[in-house]
Structure formats: C-alpha cells, structure tokens
Amino acid sequence: MQIIPIEASQAEILLDLGLRTFNDTFSPQNTPENMEAYVSEAFQLDKMAAELANPDSNFFFIYTDDQLAGYLKVNVNDAQTEDIAENALEIERIYVDVAFKGQGLGKALMEKALEVAKEKGRTTVWLGVWEKNLPAIGFYQKQGFEKVSQHSFWMGDDEQTDFILAKTL
Numbered sequence: 001m002q003i004i005p006i007e008a009s010q011a012e013i014l015l016d017l018g019l020r021t022f023n024d025t026f027s028p029q030n031t032p033e034n035m036e037a038y039v040s041e042a043f044q045l046d047k048m049a050a051e052l053a054n055p056d057s058n059f060f061f062i063y064t065d066d067q068l069a070g071y072l073k074v075n076v077n078d079a080q081t082e083d084i085a086e087n088a089l090e091i092e093r094i095y096v097d098v099a100f101k102g103q104g105l106g107k108a109l110m111e112k113a114l115e116v117a118k119e120k121g122r123t124t125v126w127l128g129v130w131e132k133n134l135p136a137i138g139f140y141q142k143q144g145f146e147k148v149s150q151h152s153f154w155m156g157d158d159e160q161t162d163f164i165l166a167k168t169l
Contacts, residue, residue, distance in 0.1 A: 006059035011049045019043045021095035034156025070096035072109040085124040089117040128162040
C-alpha cells in the first residue's frame with residue numbers, strides 16, 4: 001500500500017472518490033432527498049479545489065496494488081471545522097472504498113493522520129462521527145479515541161448527531 005499527498009490537479013479524482021465513498025457510507029440510512037440535498041452542496045469541484053488549496057489542510061490518497069482505495073483529509077488552525085482543543089489536528093475525512101474494506105487501509109490512514117499531527121507538533125487529534133455509524137465508532141475507539149462532545153449535522157432537512165471523539169498524543 002502507498003499513501004501519497006493529493007495534488008491540486010487531482011481535484012476531480014478526489015471529488016469522484018469522495019462522492020462515491022460518502023454515498024456508500026451514508027445512503028443506506030438516509031433518504032435519497034436528504035442525500036441529494038447534501039451532496040449537491042458539499043461535492044462541487046470548485047469547493048473541492050478550494051479545500052485542496054488551503055494551506056492548513058492536507059489530503060492523501062491511499063493505493064493498494066496500484067488501485068485508488070481511499071483518502072484522508074486533516075486540518076489544523078482555522079481549517080478545523082470546530083475549536084475542540086488547543087494545539088489540535090482534526091481528521092475531517094477518512095474514507096476507504098467499499099471494495100477495499102477489511103484490508104487495514106483505514107488503520108493505515110489513521111496512522112498517517114497521527115504522523116502528520118506529530119510532525120506539526122499537535123498534542124490532540126479529534127474527529128466527528130455520526131452516532132449511527134457504529135463500525136466507524138468502534139474503529140476509532142480501538143485507535144484510542146474517546147467521546148468528548150457532540151454536535152448537530154444537517155443531512156438535508158434531517159438534523160443528525162455527530163459524536164466528537166478525541167485522542168491525546
């Protein structure tokens with residue numbers, strides 16, 4: 001497996017992978033209308049390009065056997081979606097394509113996120129996870145993350161709860 005930084009020129013590839021993995025993860029438990037309302041706003045090429053251009057965000061693709069299998073997005077400073085802890089790094093997105101699940105790629109992406117946090121001198125890593133995404137919650141708990149808070153997340157017109165999980169390095 002190989003984890004490499006995503007270049008600005010790869011925004012379309014990232015958008016396609018992001019949309020596919022988001023739909024695979026969340027469409028079974030959400031209405032088509034709410035999914036469409038959310039993705040039509042969140043998954044726009046210009047928005048993805050702006051995120052890639054932000055110096056306080058880092059994106060990485062993970063490949064296995066030369067096949068694109070997932071991606072990671074981490075944020076520091078003002079790129080973080082919330083102010084959870086001092087000197088923190090946010091894991092905003094960690095997704096593995098369904099065809100590659102169960103191969104340890106999520107763990108490898110988590111290790112990359114923790115490596116980036118240490119390189120940037122961060123002492124806390126945090127993330128938000130939907131309360132109904134039990135496989136992800138279990139995965140994060142195995143990695144040493146604990147619930148510290150929660151917030152609302154809107155999927156279309158459905159107010160959902162994300163747990164805020166954090167880990168001290």
